[in-house]
Amino acid sequence: MTDRPTIDHPPATLPLDAWHRAAGARMVPFAGYAMPIQYPDGIIAEHEWTRSHAGLFDVSHMGQLTVSGAGAAAALEALLPADLQALAPGRMRYSLLLNDKGGVIDDLIVTNITEGEPTYFLVVNGATKVGDIAHLQARLPAEVALTPLPDLALLALQGPEAALVLDRLFPGIATELGFMEATSRMLGEVPVRIFRSGYTGEDGFELSLPAVDAVTLADRLMAEDEVRPIGLGARDSLRLEAGLPLYGHDLDTETDPVMAGLAFAITKARRADGGFPGAARITALLRDGAPMRRVGLVLEGRMAAREGSLVFAGEEQVGRVTSGGFSPTLGHPIALAFVDTAHIAPGTALFAEVRGKRLPATVVRPPFVPHRYHRKGEA
Amino acid sequence: MARYFTTEHEWIEVDGDSATIGITDHAQSQLGDLVFVEVPAAGTELLKGKEAGVVESVKAASDVYSPVSGTVTESNGTLEEDPSLVNSDAEGEGWFFRLTIADPAELDGLMDDAAYKEYVAGLD
Numbered sequence: 001m002t003d004r005p006t007i008d009h010p011p012a013t014l015p016l017d018a019w020h021r022a023a024g025a026r027m028v029p030f031a032g033y034a035m036p037i038q039y040p041d042g043i044i045a046e047h048e049w050t051r052s053h054a055g056l057f058d059v060s061h062m063g064q065l066t067v068s069g070a071g072a073a074a075a076l077e078a079l080l081p082a083d084l085q086a087l088a089p090g091r092m093r094y095s096l097l098l099n100d101k102g103g104v105i106d107d108l109i110v111t112n113i114t115e116g117e118p119t120y121f122l123v124v125n126g127a128t129k130v131g132d133i134a135h136l137q138a139r140l141p142a143e144v145a146l147t148p149l150p151d152l153a154l155l156a157l158q159g160p161e162a163a164l165v166l167d168r169l170f171p172g173i174a175t176e177l178g179f180m181e182a183t184s185r186m187l188g189e190v191p192v193r194i195f196r197s198g199y200t201g202e203d204g205f206e207l208s209l210p211a212v213d214a215v216t217l218a219d220r221l222m223a224e225d226e227v228r229p230i231g232l233g234a235r236d237s238l239r240l241e242a243g244l245p246l247y248g249h250d251l252d253t254e255t256d257p258v259m260a261g262l263a264f265a266i267t268k269a270r271r272a273d274g275g276f277p278g279a280a281r282i283t284a285l286l287r288d289g290a291p292m293r294r295v296g297l298v299l300e301g302r303m304a305a306r307e308g309s310l311v312f313a314g315e316e317q318v319g320r321v322t323s324g325g326f327s328p329t330l331g332h333p334i335a336l337a338f339v340d341t342a343h344i345a346p347g348t349a350l351f352a353e354v355r356g357k358r359l360p361a362t363v364v365r366p367p368f369v370p371h372r373y374h375r376k377g378e379a
Numbered sequence: 380m381a382r383y384f385t386t387e388h389e390w391i392e393v394d395g396d397s398a399t400i401g402i403t404d405h406a407q408s409q410l411g412d413l414v415f416v417e418v419p420a421a422g423t424e425l426l427k428g429k430e431a432g433v434v435e436s437v438k439a440a441s442d443v444y445s446p447v448s449g450t451v452t453e454s455n456g457t458l459e460e461d462p463s464l465v466n467s468d469a470e471g472e473g474w475f476f477r478l479t480i481a482d483p484a485e486l487d488g489l490m491d492d493a494a495y496k497e498y499v500a501g502l503d
Contacts (some may be wrong), residue, residue, distance in 0.1 A: 037411075043437045044412040200462060233438050302415040302462070304435055326414040326437050355433065
């Protein structure tokens with residue numbers, strides 16, 4: 001993890017700060033918070049536990065907010081390329097906050113949580129949440145209400161046994177929700193918003209609840225044999241294997257959705273009608289193709305190519321690595337890179353330069369480890 | 380034999396004009412699970428404070444520096460196949476390389492065990 005806090009004052013504490021320390025976590029500054037990078041088991045054991053059982057992640061650093069009002073969907077559609085008017089209550093979409101050049105200000109998940117007045121729940125990245133809120137406040141019309149929810153915690157339960165475990169706390173939840181669906185339940189007196197989503201490539205859930213009740217839920221989940229706490233280190237290696245971009249590394253304001261391989265986030269209806277920031281440029285990129293594309297690279301041996309490594313085809317520099325590291329599941333290094341489109345066909349043999357050495361790297365289409373999301377209608 | 384430590388968390392065990400070098404237990408615990416270790420080949424000329432090798436954890440790569448100048452006589456090839464040896468026994472079986480010390484005066488200013496413990500305690 002190469003992230004550095006962008007602040008000089010001491011990092012803020014998470015609602016579960018003492019809980020993490022009691023569990024033996026090593027705390028590091030990340031996105032302005034003291035966060036657990038790993039517990040005593042270590043990153044590889046935590047990674048493998050999540051792929052085989054259920055890992056509990058504290059992601060309360062992320063920004064949670066609602067956008068509500070009669071015109072909320074249309075107002076958000078002016079800022080995001082998602083087709084929100086077609087998003088039914090209880091459904092979630094991955095989307096992108098775009099600037100006027102079509103660059104990515106942030107990636108986020110928007111959920112229609114409407115029960116009466118139209119209301120959308122947004123989860124944005126921790127490191128960008130202050131800027132996101134300012135951007136939304138400046139651009140949303142006055143009749144649409146933006147409500148930051150800093151008193152909420154966010155926990156994620158991820159892995160093949162997550163549904164089994166969560167169904168004990170919330171009976172029926174495993175069959176009620178499919179991937180990218182959300183609902184609300186009570187845990188005793190505590191209201192919990194439950195999303196079937198995550199950042200590991202595994203089936204799993206994200207759970208939003210009042211910060212004051214976060215310890216209660218964390219303890220309840222940890223009482224289950226299948227659950228262990230997982231730190232930021234394994235969160236990063238899991239998301240990398242799943243081929244999921246990390247904002248500030250694989251995505252930034254100089255990156256457009258087409259080069260980033262995120263064109264799926266620009267819904268078909270929105271491609272036809274435009275009306276989102278940077279639409280003209282993005283429509284042209286969709287039609288003509290982007291000069292570079294995000295690809296996966298698989299390396300031999302054990303030496304990793306990391307963010308900033310240059311990518312070569314023979315002697316010609318054709319790209320750069322935006323995230324990279326060792327894949328515990330595959331047993332060799334993997335990387336995400338932007339590469340000139342002449343060299344993006346799967347199987348293309350390239351090199352990544354690391355400390356003056358040229359390491360053979362083969363282009364693949366991410367994910368590196370197949371996703372195992374629970375989609376309704378599938379077994 | 381005497382063991383010294385650097386502020387960059389290497390240890391050096393001195394035996395006459397030869398020395399064995401590795402990273403400290405504190406260093407391995409800070410790095411976490413190691414997945415790759417690169418050690419200098421026999422014959423490599425190293426300079427005090429300059430890069431001698433690399434350790435990579437899941438999350439980052441870090442340089443290893445030579446505590447003194449000298450010529451590498453042997454490196455621990457086992458680490459290339461099993462980097463986790465550094466996690467399990469950093470100050471023993473997880474040694475990195477041996478060298479012939481070029482200038483024993485370069486040992487002056489390195490920390491002894493007590494001084495290094497105090498240094499690490501002050502980092503938290």
